[in-house]
Amino acid sequence: MLDGRRIAVIEDDAIMGESLVQRLALEGAEPLLWRTGREALRAHAALAGPVDAVVCDIRLPDLDGEAIFMEIARAAAPPPFLFLTAHGDIDQAVRLLRAGAADYLTKPFEMDTFLARLAAVAVGRGEATGPEGALGVSPPMRRVEAMLARLADHALPVLLSGETGAGKEVAARHLHARSARAGEPFVAVNCAAIPAELLESEIFGHEKGAFSGAHARHAGVAERAGGGTLFLDEIGDMALPMQAKLLRLIEDAAFFRIGGERPVAFRARIVSATHCDLAALAAEGRFRQDLLFRLNAVEVALPPLRAREADIPWLMRRFFEAARARGPTRLRAIGSLAEEAALSHGWPGNVRELRNRIDRAVALAEGEVLGLADLFPEFLLQGGGEEAGVAPLAEARAAAERRQISRALEHTGGRIAEAAALLQVSRTTLWEKMQRLEIRPGAAGGDVRNSGR
């Protein structure tokens, strides 16, 4: 896996540094050893050609690993960093992961673990899957996916935050599926949907006879999750007494079934989700601060759909094809007006709303092309206008033109003549439109300003 890969090792401990380098050489890699932070920065700057990965001790005698990472990460295409941390440096390692480091390993570690994690980093496992992505194609969603990929094989709890319907459960399932836990169960519990008095038994289970009606032993979700993932949805709605029990479960890595006397080991990873501001709830005394610290070792924010425009047509097509596959329909395509309106809509219900609208439209549409009124029947009912969230036509047209021009420029790397050919207009027309719509060739890349929303 590491054959021919150029790996820089920044490590002041001579024994550790030499043994890593020797092993890397045995694996066919081309290792470089730098013993201090300053030597690393100097040597990296003077290097001809890139390195495939940097293995960096977080504590060095002169600079710390974080400073080296920040310096090298300023380059246009920085190499992935695998940090080596001591036990107490978890907070710092988590901070680095958030800042874009690829992975970290806590010392002491097995050499095989080191090589596997390094191979994952050096050959790009820290990237989002495939050119398309599994969760979306927009830059914010690609970043979320890359972050989840980096977190997949850690046991750290992850808190997914975001508006309702933004895809938190989908992200949790994706994290599970990409992790080494994928063969174990993914068990979800919605803390808002289960009455407080039943939630304890739902999570911890109970012994036979623990309370009236407990006719048989019942395994709770903490037990059923095994070594997989326990997904706690709407964690902000959990009552305070239950929060205390959850904290104990996390701290002891064990729990008791209700009425049970022997502890049961807890091996699953906790992924929780919320649409609330948990820090604000904690400030009001409605959420335990100590539990919050445990749950949000890493917080991944799912952006609302309106903040990731490129995902809208992509998701529309996926839902459209899935809905078409479910039953007979005359529909063959999504109309451009429907797509245009979808791009300008605010999506308060996020991806769930988009999915519901497509499902309903596919079920009810009568034509061959899914039209604006199929997707937004309320436009017709309300007769359009401002109150229906419809932009004036001139504004909508400008937004559409701006979007298409930006796409064409992005596709052609900013070359106006080629973009004009793609758009089937003359170069002069394109140039004039770019002036009027304030589009700079270099600022293309899908960056559509003032989209008329």
Ligand SMILES: Nc1ncnc2c1ncn2[C@@H]1O[C@H](COP(=O)(O)OP(=O)(O)OP(=O)(O)O)[C@@H](O)[C@H]1O
């Ligand atoms: N990236 C995605 N790809 C495909 N479908 C998605 C994606 N994100 C969300 N969905 C769909 O949108 C709906 C809502 O997603 P999900 O349940 O994950 O959202 P949520 O943020 O957990 O919502 P809530 O806060 O209400 O629990 C689901 O039907 C899901 O399948």
